[in-house]
Amino acid sequence: MSGERILLGHGSGGRMMHRLIRDVMAPAFSVSGFGDAALIGAAGPGRLAVTTDGYVVSPIFFPGGTIGELAVNGTVNDLAVSGARPIALTAGFILEEGLALDDLRRIVGSMAAAAHESGVAIVAGDTKVVGRGSCDGCFITTSGVGLVPEGRDLGPRAIRAGDAVLISGHTGTHGVAVMAERNGLSFEPPIASDTAALNGLVEAMFASGAAIRVMRDPTRGGLATSLKEFALESGRRILVREADIPVLPGVRGACDLLGLDPLYVANEGVLIAVAAAEDAGNLLAAMRSHPRGRDAALIGAVGAEEDAKVLLQTSAAGSRILDMLPGEQLPRIC
Numbered sequence: 287m288s289g290e291r292i293l294l295g296h297g298s299g300g301r302m303m304h305r306l307i308r309d310v311m312a313p314a315f316s317v318s319g320f321g322d323a324a325l326i327g328a329a330g331p332g333r334l335a336v337t338t339d340g341y342v343v344s345p346i347f348f349p350g351g352t353i354g355e356l357a358v359n360g361t362v363n364d365l366a367v368s369g370a371r372p373i374a375l376t377a378g379f380i381l382e383e384g385l386a387l388d389d390l391r392r393i394v395g396s397m398a399a400a401a402h403e404s405g406v407a408i409v410a411g412d413t414k415v416v417g418r419g420s421c422d423g424c425f426i427t428t429s430g431v432g433l434v435p436e437g438r439d440l441g442p443r444a445i446r447a448g449d450a451v452l453i454s455g456h457t458g459t460h461g462v463a464v465m466a467e468r469n470g471l472s473f474e475p476p477i478a479s480d481t482a483a484l485n486g487l488v489e490a491m492f493a494s495g496a497a498i499r500v501m502r503d504p505t506r507g508g509l510a511t512s513l514k515e516f517a518l519e520s521g522r523r524i525l526v527r528e529a530d531i532p533v534l535p536g537v538r539g540a541c542d543l544l545g546l547d548p549l550y551v552a553n554e555g556v557l558i559a560v561a562a563a564e565d566a567g568n569l570l571a572a573m574r575s576h577p578r579g580r581d582a583a584l585i586g587a588v589g590a591e592e593d594a595k596v597l598l599q600t601s602a603a604g605s606r607i608l609d610m611l612p613g614e615q616l617p618r619i620c
Contacts, residue, residue, distance in 0.1 A: 299506025299552070300611025321441070322364035322502060325434060335370035337361060338429040344422045344618040346393065348467040350460075350478030353426055354393035355400035356554060356620060359483045360505065361430040362404045366485040367501035367557050369440045370432030375401065377411040380425040383418045393424060404483035406430070422618075438492070442519035442560075444499040450566035451524060451586040454487060454579040455480065455556045456532045457509045458548030462540045464619045477536050480555035487557070487578040494572035496565035503557045505620055508550040510596065510608040512558055517594045526586030526608075527599045549598075550611045552619045560588065 295302040323337035339360055346353040358375065365372040377397065381390065401408050463479040466472065484503065491498060504512035509531070517524050533548045541548045555578065561569050566584055573579030589597075596608040 294617045295612075297506070297617065299508075300511050300550075301609075302612070303506070304610065321368060323368035323370060323430075323432070325368065325370075333434040335365050335368045335432040335434055336429070337364040337368070338427065339364065341426045341428070341620055342422070342618055343464060343620050345464075345467055346389070346423050348479055349463045349476060351481040351554075352393055352396040353424060354395075354397035356479075356481050357426040357428045358397050358400035358404065358406075358408070359481050360503075360554060360620065361428040362406055362483045362485055363503045363554075363557070365430050365432035366483075366488040367440075367503050368432075368434070369438035369488075369501075370434045371489070372404065372406045372430055372432040372485055374407050374409045375428050375430045377408055378427040379411065379413045380421055380427075381413065381415045382421045382423050383415060385423045389423065393426075400483065404485055406483075406485075440498065440500050442500050442516050445516065445520035445522050445560050445588055446499070446562070447522065447588055447590040448563045449499055449560050449588040450563050450569075450584055451513070451526060451588065452559045452561065452566065452570060452573065453509065453531065453556060453583055453585050454484070454558075454573055455553075455581040456534045456537065457504070457553055457556060458533055458537045458541065458551035459556075460554040461508070461551035461619045462537045462546075462548075464552075465544075466540065468618075471540075473536050473540055475536055477534070477540065480553060482555035482578055484555065484557055484578055487573065487576045490572050490576045490579070491559065491569060494565070494568050496569035496572070497562035498569070499560040499562070501557050501559045503553065505552050505554060507611045508548070508552055509558065510547070510549040510598075511610045513596045514608060514610045516560065517596050520588075521592050521594050523589035523591035523593050524586060524596045525589050525599065526596070528601050529599075530583050530585045532581050532583050549608065554620065563587065 323335040573582035
């Protein structure tokens with residue numbers, strides 16, 4: 287990558303970002319894989335999960351949420367889908383000179399409300415101020431720590447042929463909501479972000495007794511990119527059915543209008559899971575019994591082929607390959 291420069295596509299969550307992490311970040315740090323959190327310690331009780339994430343969404347207020355609650359929910363979810371019970375968060379703020387104090391109060395108030403709802407404390411933080419024009423009002427970095435209960439050992443390498451693929455709700459909603467607000471677009475009915483903490487849903491899923499192989503929250507790069515990550519890390523083919531993937535009609539219409547594919551649009555309150563086929567029914571019922579999973583669906587299965595492909599069975603009785611988002615689709619959506 288000598289001579290190259292950072293582009294917006296390097297933050298897309300797709301192929302460019304994966305290459306950046308693989309070639310630049312991972313060799314310098316103790317980073318392995320593309321999971322949502324790092325697990326510290328040997329398998330068994332007492333393992334810690336640690337994660338960190340930066341939030342630069344523009345605008346900082348959007349239908350259904352703010353940059354503040356997004357920062358809390360996103361970090362809680364990264365811990366939860368890694369099998370951990372979130373314990374505490376820290377928050378770092380970069381504030382632009384001229385930001386209205388009422389806007390900052392709204393942001394931190396939304397963070398406090400989101401933390402309370404998820405049952406996770408914000409225990410430490412840092413604040414810096416930069417000159418006008420140096421950021422879009424406010425950037426936030428949140429870090430989180432959680433504890434992995436005994437018996438939970440998730441990862442794409444546990445995926446087996448025949449496993450079921452499930453999603454907890456509609457895909458593409460957050461990215462479309464942010465894009466619409468940024469560009470002054472309106473849709474009827476209105477589209478609001480799905481930002482929400484999913485740790486309660488995850489606990490309900492584990493309580494079902496299902497053999498869950500792996501989970502992920504498909505944020506940047508959307509559902510398609512996360513499924514491709516599963517395929518690459520497990521070496522297995524994954525097949526999903528377009529007709530079974532829940533997409534709100536307004537989101538589908540907005541994507542058709544703007545030339546976007548909802549399978550690549552970001553989510554902030556949805557998770558995907560791979561579980562043993564024999565447990566799929568019980569797991570789906572458990573997900574639908576929780577408020578955050580009432581629109582959950584069984585969308586596909588893991589094939590026997592070891593070619594790391596993701597195939598979408600289309601509504602027109604055909605099929606197409608789903609690959610990682612190659613570059614930038616919707617910048618600054620989280």
